[in-house]
Amino acid sequence: MDPTSLQRLVFLTSLLSCSTNQARLTVTPSSSQVFKYERVSLRCEDASDGWTVRRNTSIDNRAECGVDKWGRSAGSSCNISYMNPLDSGVYWCESPEGSTSNTITITVSDGSVILQSPVLPVMEGDDVTLICRTKMADPPSADFYKDGVSIRTESDGHMTLPHVNRSDEGLYKCSVQSKGESPESRLSVSDKPTTTMDSPTASSAPPASSLHLVFRVICHLVVFCPYCISTFLMVSIYRERARAGSDQSVSMAITPPTHDEQGLDDDYDDVMSAVTTEHQF
Numbered sequence: 204m205d206p207t208s209l210q211r212l213v214f215l216t217s218l219l220s221c222s223t224n225q226a227r228l229t230v231t232p233s234s235s236q237v238f239k240y241e242r243v244s245l246r247c248e249d250a251s252d253g254w255t256v257r258r259n260t261s262i263d264n265r266a267e268c269g270v271d272k273w274g275r276s277a278g279s280s281c282n283i284s285y286m287n288p289l290d291s292g293v294y295w296c297e298s299p300e301g302s303t304s305n306t307i308t309i310t311v312s313d314g315s316v317i318l319q320s321p322v323l324p325v326m327e328g329d330d331v332t333l334i335c336r337t338k339m340a341d342p343p344s345a346d347f348y349k350d351g352v353s354i355r356t357e358s359d360g361h362m363t364l365p366h367v368n369r370s371d372e373g374l375y376k377c378s379v380q381s382k383g384e385s386p387e388s389r390l391s392v393s394d395k396p397t398t399t400m401d402s403p404t405a406s407s408a409p410p411a412s413s414l415h416l417v418f419r420v421i422c423h424l425v426v427f428c429p430y431c432i433s434t435f436l437m438v439s440i441y442r443e444r445a446r447a448g449s450d451q452s453v454s455m456a457i458t459p460p461t462h463d464e465q466g467l468d469d470d471y472d473d474v475m476s477a478v479t480t481e482h483q484f
């Protein structure tokens with residue numbers, strides 16, 4: 204293989220392994236809380252072959268779907284037919300090399316009330332609706348709590364937080380009279396993209412999109428370094444060989460032919476020129 208195609212291969216391989224880091228975990232139903240015995244489907248999206256769903260729970264540690272006695276896997280997706288409170292935990296996708304996706308926290312309720320809240324961080328400025336659900340019934344009148352403090356009562360079980368910002372982050376739960384209360388789930392708010400710079404009060408943390416950009420830049424730097432190093436190595440190796448080649452032909456040329464070789468003088472010259480050309484790159 205000639206050096207340029209080898210370099211290209213190194214470059215492409217690094218680029219490919221970099222772009223696979225963009226895998227995302229999605230969950231259906233899209234809720235951070237589910238009832239016991241509910242069915243849940245997890246999928247690794249934008250993931251290449253070999254990515255699997257893993258989880259940490261109170262009883263599992265990096266346990267792989269379909270392998271470590273939970274879930275049924277097919278390719279990069281994973282189903283749990285009957286959720287159990289012991290399935291509560293953190294789920295993510297992982298490549299064979301150990302790259303990971305976003306994480307999703309799922310809480311399984313043994314009771315009769317759940318809070319349906321977004322599984323992924325919501326964007327600053329979005330309207331977010333939290334729904335209080337009971338089994339087999341329309342959302343009832345419910346009280347909503349944030350960080351343990353009652354904040355609102357909604358007669359239809361839907362609480363909308365308009366234009367969320369960082370101050371809306373926290374642990375939410377709801378309760379329904381005579382039914383009980385839901386587990387708590389965290390609502391995370393990520394900064395809005397930098398393209399709309401109309402919010403002077405935005406927090407000092409880098410916005411999600413620029414954070415993403417930083418990751419991409421780091422990613423490309425990481426790709427570029429092996430490329431530079433391999434280029435450098437290639438060039439020095441070939442220079443070294445070219446030099447060794449010419450040195451060798453010079454030293455052999457000045458070696459006087461011994462009497463054994465006298466008769467082969469013509470052949471020797473042919474071999475010498477072959478050796479010399481072989482080393483001229």
Ligand SMILES: *[C@@H]1O[C@H](CO)[C@@H](O)[C@H](O)[C@H]1NC(C)=O
Pocket residue numbers: 258259264265293295306
């Ligand atoms: C899962 O658990 C391991 C060991 O406790 C820990 O190192 C790792 O960070 C956890 N992963 C997530 C996504 O919480």
Ligand SMILES: *[C@@H]1O[C@H](CO)[C@@H](O)[C@H](O)[C@H]1NC(C)=O
Pocket residue numbers: 244275276277280281282
């Ligand atoms: C998981 O469930 C979905 C539908 O709910 C189905 O299409 C898919 O084939 C299932 N996958 C496995 C591995 O059972």
